[in-house]
Amino acid sequence: MGVNQELKIIHRSYGIADRYDNGTIEINKNLEKYPELKSAIIRHEIKHTNNPRFNKKDFLHDLEAPEQLKLFTLIKFIFKHPLSLVQFLPAYYTRKKGLVLDLNLIVIYSVVLSVLSTGIVLGFVL
Numbered sequence: 001m002g003v004n005q006e007l008k009i010i011h012r013s014y015g016i017a018d019r020y021d022n023g024t025i026e027i028n029k030n031l032e033k034y035p036e037l038k039s040a041i042i043r044h045e046i047k048h049t050n051n052p053r054f055n056k057k058d059f060l061h062d063l064e065a066p067e068q069l070k071l072f073t074l075i076k077f078i079f080k081h082p083l084s085l086v087q088f089l090p091a092y093y094t095r096k097k098g099l100v101l102d103l104n105l106i107v108i109y110s111v112v113l114s115v116l117s118t119g120i121v122l123g124f125v126l
């Protein structure tokens, strides 16, 4: 996103927030009731690259997200607005966008799954 390009924020009714490669940020409209959380999330999204492919910089940035976002406020928000859990699905479908994949989450979940299954296999063998 160029410095002079205006930040475009679009409201939606699910998930938490996503940054798109044209610089647009979509946020859950209910975040308007949580101004501090909202600005922390927007600060987080601004620091993402515009690269739509999986890359190390965006991946590491998301691993830091829980501390950047004051996890407790975020958890409270998720409890009150359960549709925000869509954010943690590695893939979902909307009529407007079709299939949406979250590459960072796919990588994180595959790592967790392979560690778990290795553990389970070792548990049987040993």
Ligand SMILES: [Zn+2]
Pocket: 044, 045, 048, 061, 062, 065
């Ligand atoms: Zn992120």
